[in-house]
Each structure stands twice: as C-alpha cells, then as structure tokens.
Amino acid sequence: MWKKEDVKSQALPQTATGIPTASLAASSPAREASAALTASSKASACISQGIRIKGEITGSEDLFLDGLFEGIVNLSSGSLTVGPNGEVKADIFAREVIVRGRVDGKIVGREKIQLWSTGNVAGDLQTERLMIEDGAVLRGRIEIETGRPIDKHDEARGVAAGSSKGGVTSVSPGSAAD
C-alpha cells in the first residue's frame, strides 16, 4: 500500500484546477502574511498546465510539472512530480519521481519511483524502490539497484499489500518472500 507519509510529503495537495495549493495560498490577501512564509520556505516549484517548456531543468528542490516539457530534468536531491496533465519528453534524474501523467524517456529515481494509475511511461526505469499502481502503463525495462539495506517495514508492507489482491506493493531489492 502507499505510504501515508509519502503522500503528504511528495504529492502536493491539489485544487480543482490541479494547481498545488501551496502556490495558491500566497495569492490570497487574507492569508498572505502567514501563508507567504510557508509558501516561500516549503513550496515546490511548479510548472502548471498550459505551460510549454523546452530545455534543461536543473536544481535540488522539488518540482511539480503539470505542463509540457521537452529536454532534460536533473534534480539531484529533489523530487519530481509529473502531474496528471503533465507530458514530459525527457530523461529524468531525481531523488524521487512520481508519475501521474505521461513521460517519454528514461527515469532515474535514485530512491524511489512511483507510477500512479494515470501514469504512462515509455522508457526505462532505474531506482531502488518502485511502486506501480494498478492501471499504470509502462513500456520499458526496470532496473532495481541493489546496495540499499532491506527496509523491513517496506517488506512487511509489500507482503501485506500483495495478499490484498493487487494493491500497490513496493519492489525493493532482496525482499524475496521465499
């Protein structure tokens, strides 16, 4: 099953428009004073739906990408979330990658890659842990990197989810059940 804390930390809360609430909070005058500090210190960068960019994105912060992007994404220690409207034609290198839209390219998520049910990836995946929700589409090779100690918590979670008929489990190296 999905980790509750992962959702809180990685998937930005959404409004009906699909824009992270962190971005909207600062625009409300009533809450501006208190929200601005929160937004400026914690908010991820956001490329919203309708924006089209070609080029290279580099950095170490988190990024929410819900528009169209073509090029290379390199977030050394940040996480990338491709939103449900996001279309990315790029090789992606990040600490963690969450795909809810479409990605055409190789994804290297150093710690974790999550494909949500609306996610569609054409490209190889390379990570330590992979989570695929039912309905996600993947066309590519999966490389699970070893060298990370087995997370007993994850292992137990994976077995439990596996027994619940098709929930999402995590693939981590060396967590064979037998």
Place this chain on the structure above:
Amino acid sequence: MNFLSKLGIGVGAGAASSRELPRTMGMSGRPRNTGPSPVAAGASRAPELRESNRVSNGLKEFLWNLEGLGRGALLDLGPAWQTTLSFFIERGFRVSSEDLLRAWKEFLVEEEGKLREAAGRAAQHTLDVTPSSRAARFLEANLRYPNSSFDAVLLWDLLDYLEPVLAKQMVANLTELLRPGGVVFALFHSKKPEGFQRYRVVDSTSLQMISSPVLCPAQRVYQNREIQDLFGRYRTMKSFIGRDQLRESLFIK
C-alpha cells in the same frame, strides 16, 4: 465498414475504454485529473472488476525451467502489474514490460485516424490496410529489442486477440528475441472467451485473473495443431488444459 469495426473495436467506445484500466480498490469513480488517493486504496472495490485465482501448472513448469538461471531477462507482454513485476524482480530477473495488447489497440485507433485524414484530403498516397502490412507497421514500432536478449517471455493470452497474420509474425519476432533454451509462457482459450481478462502472478503456483473492460475482442480460437504450427521453431511444447477452458502452454526454444 472500417477495419476497426471489422475487428470489433469502435473508435469512440475504444477511445473511452482505453482509459478504463484495472484499478486498485476504491479508485473507480475518481475523475482523472484529481489522481488517485493511495491512502484511500482499500476503502471499496470497483464493482466491475472481478478477480479470481487459479492454480497454474504452466506457471510452475515455467519457473521450474528458469531455475538456476541467475539474473535472467524476462519480457512481460501484459500490463505492468506490481505483483508480477515484484515476483520476478525479487527472484533476480531483469524485467522489461510492454503491454502489447494495449499498444495494438492504440495503434489501430491511430491508423483509423490516419485513414480518415487521408480520405478527407483525397490523398494521393493511400495507406495499405491489408492485415500483413498493418502487422508490419505495428511491429516496426513495437517489440524493438536486440536479438537473443531474453530468457523468458510472458505472452499471456495475447495471441487470441491479435489478427492471425500479426500473431504469426509476432511469434516469429519473439523467437528471435529469445536466447536458445528460452521459455515462452502463453495462454490460449479453448473456446471464444465471453469476457475479457488480464492475468498476474500471485505466487509460484497460482495466477490471478482480473476481469476487465474489453480492450480488444478475441480474434481467433487456436486449435492444438495451429498452436504447434505457430511455434514450429521451438523444440519443446507442453500444455495444461484447465477446467475453465484455458490452455496453459510452454514453449522452449
């Protein structure tokens, strides 16, 4: 009548149903752009999806043939189910995933669009829509791997749903992708299937069958002799027929 209709695939319905994927529990009524709520998974089950487990002697035999392979390479031609991928990755396999039936469906819809476009413009060069040329076009864009790059292939019941010409060409291509001694695990319906199911590995002796919205209608029911002809280049063939009219077959190159 266009070829999508002949194949039993309506463009409108098809386009809609192509997004109706098997989902985790509690995901069915959610609008697409809100995304799933993993936390809520497990709250309720989508009513249209039925799952059932079946003991699989074919899978047992398939795994037995792969024992001692070490880090083998496996090609899964079904949907990217976490349970199936986990099962093989945890056993040391390098797994490639390609949902070929979905790709075929998308290809047909795309071809239909091109045809309409060509008809609208009264184009000089028309699209060759014979099954063989269609199969060739499809295989130009799919199953693109180096020769002898896999030790095992999970073919599932894919061949039942492809045009016979494409099925034949695809088996020939798969044979090239397999290393000598490589194993193919395939399923065949002994009679025309009433519903549409997808499969995933539960454990080393059983499969889970998930009833899903029809992606493509079944094209053909293969008889034993026809299956043998399709896999004529393989040195061994072994079949297990279940009470549910599903034939599990293993082919060793």
